[in-house]
Amino acid sequence: MVSEGEQPIPAKRRAVSFVRKFGPVLATFILFGLGAFAVYEALHGITISEVISRIRLTPTHSLLVAVLATAGGYAALIGYDWSALRYVGKGVPLPTLSLGSFTAYALSNSIGLAVLSGGAVRYRFYRGLGLSLADITVVSSYCAMAFGVGVTVIGLAAIAWHPAAIEHFVPLSAETIRVAALAAFAVVTIGVAWSSVARHPIGFGRFRFVMPPPRDAALQILFSLLDIIFAAATLYILLPSGASAVVTFPTFVAVFAAAAVAAVLSHVPGGVGVFEAVILGAFATVSDQAAGVAAALLVYRIIYYLLPLMAGVLILVGVEIRERAAPLTRPGGKALSAFSVLSSLTSLMPSVAAGLAFLAGLILILDGIIPIPKPILEELQPAVPLGLFEFSNVIMGVTGGILIVLANGLRARSRSAFYMAIAILGLAVISLLLQRLDFGLAFALAFLAAVLWVSRDRFDRRTPLSAGQHSMTSLALWAGFAICVVLFFLFAQQDAEYSHSRWWQFAFDANMPRALRTAGISVSVSLIVLLFLALRPRAGASPSGSEADLALLRSLIARQDDPDANFALSGDKLFLFSDDQSAFVMYGRHGRSFVALGPPVGQKNATAELIDAFVSEAKRANCRPAFYQIAADDLAIFVDAGFMPSKLGEEAVVDLGTFALDGPERRKLRQAYNRATRDGLTMEIASPPHSAALMAELKVISDEWLGEKHVREKRFSLGRFDEDYLQNFRLALVRKESRVVAFANIFETSTRKVGTIDLMRHASSAPSGTMDFLFVALMLALKQEGFRQFSLGMAPLSGLDSSRHPRIWEHVAGSVSRLGGHFYNFAGLRDYKDKFAPDWRSRYLMTWGGIDPLLVANDVNALVSGGLRGAITRGAKGKEDDE
Template structure:
């Protein structure tokens, strides 16, 4: 009897639509962002025609110091409210975390998420890492994140509605909507929020559409979260409002426009809402504030509310890195996030160098350079500084992957650009930022341990899109800054101290050429060939590794139906199956844990280089942070049952059924024999007869991937358990063990039709007793698919779907019966996860897993 596994069937038009969405989601997001940007730019054309870069710079310098101070205080208010978000969200999810952990975690998460907002550079990975280190289960963290998302939506809707209700007369002309309609809409939103609060005050459980159950938080917690949300949005709005000329626009009117701009920035999927937010505010406030003063305020807003917290977050991460020797789990987890923060900061510094290269130096700096610095050095510094900027954009990706080469490249480029900052144009602010980057990199050296090629790493579509957007923005800034300069061919060959436009043109062309060369080289670089199935030598090497590590399940590598990817030291490996565009690793890597991180990254990179998606199936909870670091998301698959052997006994009322099964088996003349590896040759014909009879009775074919098949070569490599009745073999099982003796497990199980009832119970009892006598600590009973899925009202769609299948899917698979069978042995349950990219990818991965197990889609559908 094989260990059963759930199957997934994805066919017909629905599968085609899902596949199309999966392939084109990046394109759809990009198209939407471009459409929004194009519409806003079309509306902005007239306004931008009146704007001059020199006027904006002058307005920035003219901003009063007290306005800057108030903006910093408002930023502190907003981020303090954000920490309250996390604290109350964790309480709702059922997790208790000290505020001394919540405060830095939320600050780092929001600083990175606000400033960057792309892919893995978001707050979700930070929360997962730090709250998990504080002992919070991954499902609870996911619920807290979901609760925060809902609270943010309600909060910005409520604050925006109040502002519209108050300032509808001023907002209506800009939106070309009657003020009465805006007030009615605002009143409807506020009534909805009030209705939700009333329901929270009544508490209890509610059903939506007759099926979905939702347990609302209590009134106090709901009101608290709404208050934090309002404080966050008001604080963020105050940052920009205090930077505007005093009395230019009433705060109620401003708050309405601000809320709309934030929402459009979120919907656009542009990182940090960059460009979209500014465009909306410029359009909305053009009749209230002079364009150059509004543009200056927007620049300072980005620096104070986005860049300053990012710097402080990086300082916190570096501080945690320096304190890593304290041994505290949260400190170690925070220190391991330093590459994420450094990647974000490197990206910001690269953008800064590109924008600096597209704009002219000040008149005073130009005069000083003309007096003391050779022209050739000024030209070379400007040219090379821009190239360093575009290279940093690519290096930042390598930092995310903790590459040793990325660390060296980032440090050398930062120092190189630092040397160029003064002759480039006395760029003191650049010098400060580059110094901070170099110092942070120097202090975080031990986090970059992966020895791999920097530019051999694949770049995701999202990252390439972000780089393209940055280059487009720097080019647009170049033309905006020098639109008063008449273009002639002679501009390219003008080398003068005040020849800013020619200098920037040459630098921008160099940037475009470098980016094009890197992208072209990466495009035409040959794909890595997929590893073949292992030969005898590879299987022997894998067997040696399996025997010297604790996981019994790793013995499935010896079946030979999965490819093996070995580490550089040959001390560890990943076993994986390939199906369609999926590379699916089975379990965690096998071998010393210190080699796992590099193996995980290598596996992901090779799969992406081959144009495939990569995932890890049935990973254990002890090392989930490694998959989060690699940018994967976690999806619970079910729970695995382990019987603790030292204390196992058949005594007691709860074990009465097991004692009865054992007694009946003995009366039926059953006996159990364990034969060691290599001793199967004599009994293989009898085992073949049992296996063929079982397959015929079940009307199924051999399975694979996550369980063994009847392969004589495999059965010779592992121990076997034989159940005899009066000397005749009627059932057998292959066993998975290691030399360490920490755990043992059962794999392939087959029996003849018509065996005595309780035969398999007898087999399990015999195996448990055998391994208990050998001093093994635990015995694996296998997975209970979809067991233990969260029932919380804020559980993810994944958990809700799992619960629905578990409770209503008995006609397709015996979910509850399988768990009930394992419960007879009073096991300990350990969650198992799928680590995979987000979006629709997990659905395709599970469909491919089912096909791998069933030997193809026909095996999935047939049985």
């Protein structure tokens, strides 16, 4: 029932909202489900024992050649980074680049970018190489474009060479496919060549990219060619002779390229299920080879994905151990240590551990479904009592299911998830040895426990296990896991008859009942735990602006360094507190955006917890989470949480320790200051409470200023003239003959690290140079009080043109800045602040999960009020409009 004054949400709008919120995850899940079912159908009629037998019969020389081909493939991947760094004009020693690039690709390829926070691996790696954010954006785009162009060109060429390879996938004749492939090949190659020669951008929608010069473009195509060929060769070498005799290698390259593209487009981590479905479909005409092809795919996954992943994890574990012994430092000069680069990736160990835990849980359960070989049963029967034997089977299902759920807690760096995972892995190892003497898998689980223990300091958050469990992604992962378990059970036990009594049959040779219990218990336990965590009442205070304890807010603001935290007192914010009330996020909501102003305020050890909680809060409301005006030093923790940065501008910060009016470089400031004093200007700092008479005098100045500028009061990231608000701060007052002609409220904290101003207004009768005088006098006064820095505020969208390859939306925002000069005189804002010789520090808008920053910027604009020009500046803080 809709209350009076409310309008019901139209069904069409609800449907659109649902698709926007859940569409991508549901599409990925559906594609995975279709792929998994296609694999199950392709394997119908063969047994698990046949597949295992084919794996054991794989020739040793084939395994060695496959490993060499894998090494060649990863060398080609390193070539992507090498050519991308050439594109942005960065040089890195080849050994350093090779080791770091291999580790980054080993992690991201094997576990999937979605698990690793949307590209955090690449961000960490490139930052470790010393690249700027602008260069990282370009290099990442370059590598993605290089892969896309390479796999398209090679795939089209291979399809044109042998169109019959995909004839059973599309309802077209071989000749029609060849003509279409040749036409598409010509369009792509001509377009790439034209862009390379003419230096003209290519792309689609808002994504545009300029190809490198012809020589570099040809080199990149070569790397792409080698990448696809080596990866395809790794699998082709492992195929049974009967399959490879039917499909030649050039034909197989076409099939492999199509499978790789399908896997990437599906967004399924690692392309699992989708990739296998395409490969198995290509061999549908040789059904007698299905077991061999399935075995080859499993071995391929182990060699091309798991082996590099284990190598990458071992490298990072080695770096972690070395860092514990002696913290790494980057060497001076031009040298760049490989270990210092790798150390930038070690912070991703929790995400890697999360992926490994999920994989370990799944493998543990699937292993429990596979019938135990008779020789092992004969060895166990006299040594292990039946009750203990069957109980260990139950433990395998329980521990596997719990590991699936704990993966999310490990990704969130939860301390409790860490301890639980260690205990669960210990139980799993014992159950494996009691159940089937599987020393290989037991060693792998012990290795995972060791990795967790070495990285134990990374799991330092008090994040509850319930964090993030309610999300559609978590539910989709669980559903995907359940599909895997059910389909694998049906495949492994296809020859056994089902009856309800099978659940209660206990015997050493009762493989089917044991598999049934393992599958049922693991799925049930994981679902129960997942629902319990997801449906638990969320701990911590609910976001509320009106009920926030002002004393607590003031206390938290005072104990940290950022003076902009004082915006929490403006009266227009909502708040989300940490569980222990040691930190908070202040935010506003407009449209479908939750926009936090600045990073979490308070204790640093609560920052990550609050970021995750804020994301959950936004998702719960079907909104986009974003953080506005984030410093470069804080980017890493946001990127780890799944946010991506877009540059807003640069903040001017003056070092008060060196600030003085002496010297030739301060001549103009000194002259302006002296002229103002001769004109009778003085500056004083008034502490609250402020008298009603003073407030009335300042109100007149404020109203006059607003009228002259034809603007209205702003909010959110800008102060406004409100007596209750201004009573929270000291005021800098400029007087002429005892009459106030200009004022500003001072943002400060008890740490006295940084001071700044918020609201700054002057009377029309104020002498020229009044604002210069206010700034200089205030900085000198704060310096005397022990403040170390003074912020002049942001120069909106400055510093964008200095980046050679800014993001598309930044071009748009830059043009708005120039147009905005008609209203706020932006064009000279940076020049004005430059005369104070500040240090320019970048500020960013952080958007979550690849959301278009323009969508969020529009909502920020509405929060601030007054068009995009109002959303991207703090009211030209520090700029005298008449000068």
